[in-house]
Amino acid sequence: MQCYVDDRGLVDYRSWKESQADLDKLRSYLDQFAPADSEAATGDERIASLINAYNAFTIDFILKNYPTKSIRLLDDEFKGKRYRIKYKDYHWGLNDQSGLGADYEPSIFNSIF
Numbered sequence: 001m002q003c004y005v006d007d008r009g010l011v012d013y014r015s016w017k018e019s020q021a022d023l024d025k026l027r028s029y030l031d032q033f034a035p036a037d038s039e040a041a042t043g044d045e046r047i048a049s050l051i052n053a054y055n056a057f058t059i060d061f062i063l064k065n066y067p068t069k070s071i072r073l074l075d076d077e078f079k080g081k082r083y084r085i086k087y088k089d090y091h092w093g094l095n096d097q098s099g100l101g102a103d104y105e106p107s108i109f110n111s112i113f
Contacts, residue, residue: 001026011059013066023063030056 004016013105016022033053041049065074 004102013062017063017066026056026063030060066071 001016001023004012006012006021025061029054033049061074062068065071068074
């Protein structure tokens with residue numbers, strides 16, 4: 001939601017968290033990733049979709065834990081299974097079978113990390 005990002009690219013999490021309507025929009029957007037889709041995106045569209053999902057899930061996690069000085073100060077910031085994609089819970093880890101790194105190509109993570 002561009003209205004919460006300033007000219008320097010900083011997000012106004014405080015204002016976003018105060019807007020229940022915009023929180024609902026974000027969570028509705030995230031819900032689209034949960035069901036298994038028989039017509040799921042492939043190729044570059046799939047990669048773009050997962051990068052968008054990563055960004056949206058990360059913003060949602062920060063909003064749920066706001067105020068915080070850093071996402072890295074939160075418990076299990078990238079290890080907790082909190083992302084539902086195709087009826088399966090994931091975390092963003094790369095090193096074990098329960099993370100998205102186990103099921104999705106490395107190019108996604110090269111774009112993110």
